[in-house]
Amino acid sequence: MVTAPTALEERLRTLAGAVPDPELPMVTLAELGVLRGVHLTGPGHVEVELTPTYTGCPAVEAMAADIERVLHEHGQAEVTVRTVLSPPWSTDDITAEGRRKLAEAGIAPPRPAGHGGPVPVGLAIRCPHCGSTDTELLSRFSSTACKALRRCTACREPFDHFKEL
Amino acid sequence: MTTVVPERAALALGDDALVLSHRLGEWAGHAPVLEEEVALANIALDLLGQARTLLSLVGDEDDLAFLREERAFRNVQLVEQPNGDFAHTIARQLYFSAYQELLYGQLAASDTVFAPLAAKAVKEVAYHRDHAEHWTLRLGDGTDESRRRMRHALDALWRYTGELFEPVEGLPVDGPALREGWLGRITGVLERAGLALPEGPQHTPWAAGGGRQGIHTEPFGRMLAEMQHLHRSHPGASW
Numbered sequence: 001m002v003t004a005p006t007a008l009e010e011r012l013r014t015l016a017g018a019v020p021d022p023e024l025p026m027v028t029l030a031e032l033g034v035l036r037g038v039h040l041t042g043p044g045h046v047e048v049e050l051t052p053t054y055t056g057c058p059a060v061e062a063m064a065a066d067i068e069r070v071l072h073e074h075g076q077a078e079v080t081v082r083t084v085l086s087p088p089w090s091t092d093d094i095t096a097e098g099r100r101k102l103a104e105a106g107i108a109p110p111r112p113a114g115h116g117g118p119v120p121v122g123l124a125i126r127c128p129h130c131g132s133t134d135t136e137l138l139s140r141f142s143s144t145a146c147k148a149l150r151r152c153t154a155c156r157e158p159f160d161h162f163k164e165l
Numbered sequence: 166m167t168t169v170v171p172e173r174a175a176l177a178l179g180d181d182a183l184v185l186s187h188r189l190g191e192w193a194g195h196a197p198v199l200e201e202e203v204a205l206a207n208i209a210l211d212l213l214g215q216a217r218t219l220l221s222l223v224g225d226e227d228d229l230a231f232l233r234e235e236r237a238f239r240n241v242q243l244v245e246q247p248n249g250d251f252a253h254t255i256a257r258q259l260y261f262s263a264y265q266e267l268l269y270g271q272l273a274a275s276d277t278v279f280a281p282l283a284a285k286a287v288k289e290v291a292y293h294r295d296h297a298e299h300w301t302l303r304l305g306d307g308t309d310e311s312r313r314r315m316r317h318a319l320d321a322l323w324r325y326t327g328e329l330f331e332p333v334e335g336l337p338v339d340g341p342a343l344r345e346g347w348l349g350r351i352t353g354v355l356e357r358a359g360l361a362l363p364e365g366p367q368h369t370p371w372a373a374g375g376g377r378q379g380i381h382t383e384p385f386g387r388m389l390a391e392m393q394h395l396h397r398s399h400p401g402a403s404w
């Protein structure tokens with residue numbers, strides 16, 4: 001049975017959603033769009049649904065631990081974090097505020113993914129340093145699975161691009 | 166959606182991902198350029214995540230990865246083939262990622278327990294296939310030496326590709342459609358790269374094609390020994 005979230009569930013969801021991403025600490029889990037649900041299953045017992053950005057993302061365990069700690073601190077004795085895969089996460093799930101913060105931190109935010117997967121042509125990717133759209137791909141894979149490495153041909157600075165998924 | 170886990174199918178898909186992940190991880194510290202080192206490790210990480218999900222459907226992921234004997238692994242022989250030179254690794258990636266993308270695409274639309282993972286992983290694998298295609302084009306359309314090596318690698322691994330399309334118990338895929346889609350994809354890439362499609366048979370009577378039954382090629386035993394050594398030497402150890 002699906003019921004509307006209670007006021008306490010809403011509050012716990014806000015707390016869990018405010019946890020920063022362990023690898024991209026400038027954005028929260030809510031802004032990244034990976035927090036799927038927070039449900040009270042009994043007094044002091046809460047279940048959290050989390051979806052990974054990539055199947056092999058090693059940050060999921062750190063996210064779960066951080067959520068557990070925060071909810072423990074707010075009176076929840078038992079916290080269970082479940083990983084859910086369906087529906088699959090997409091970079092379209094990153095909020096507008098999340099995109100703004102990524103760009104501010106020098107990471108070019110993803111373009112609309114549409115069907116997902118590699119985007120062969122289309123919108124230019126803007127250099128987060130100088131704003132030029134004259135940028136080139138150095139590698140499809142960068143410091144984490146979710147990013148590609150690019151270089152700006154105007155200011156010559158390399159930068160990460162959160163690639164569309 | 167059904168929640169029944171077809172064990173053989175879960176092991177087949179999980180072992181494919183695990184074994185290829187380990188092979189790609191062997192490039193760490195050896196790749197030709199730093200960007201490729203990072204790319205291959207990223208692809209390995211995606212595959213490892215898929216393997217963990219798939220093996221966990223069947224049992225304890227660590228026990229399955231580290232405590233099974235060679236004959237209990239159900240991966241296709243293609244993924245266990247040694248890295249060889251960079252062209253060999255790219256040829257293996259091209260053949261396998263094109264297959265895996267089509268396979269996951271079919272499974273994502275199925276009502277099996279694999280659908281959620283397949284729907285997620287198919288998007289990751291699209292990047293693996295894209296990476297392999299770009300390198301196939303660069304090597305095939307590069308120098309005489311890169312072209313010679315790419316050609317040799319594609320030919321050497323061709324006979325392991327027939328096994329990809331054999332039916333697996335519990336896996337509701339359309340084998341002939343999968344093979345046709347795969348062949349179209351590979352033919353298209355090789356044409357653009359100025360390379361010919363290998364001519365030999367995709368099966369040989371005696372060798373390739375026993376992986377799903379637990380029959381593996383000689384290099385696999387050595388790979389497993391290295392992969393399982395630490396876990397077996399220090400049972401129950403943790404970081």
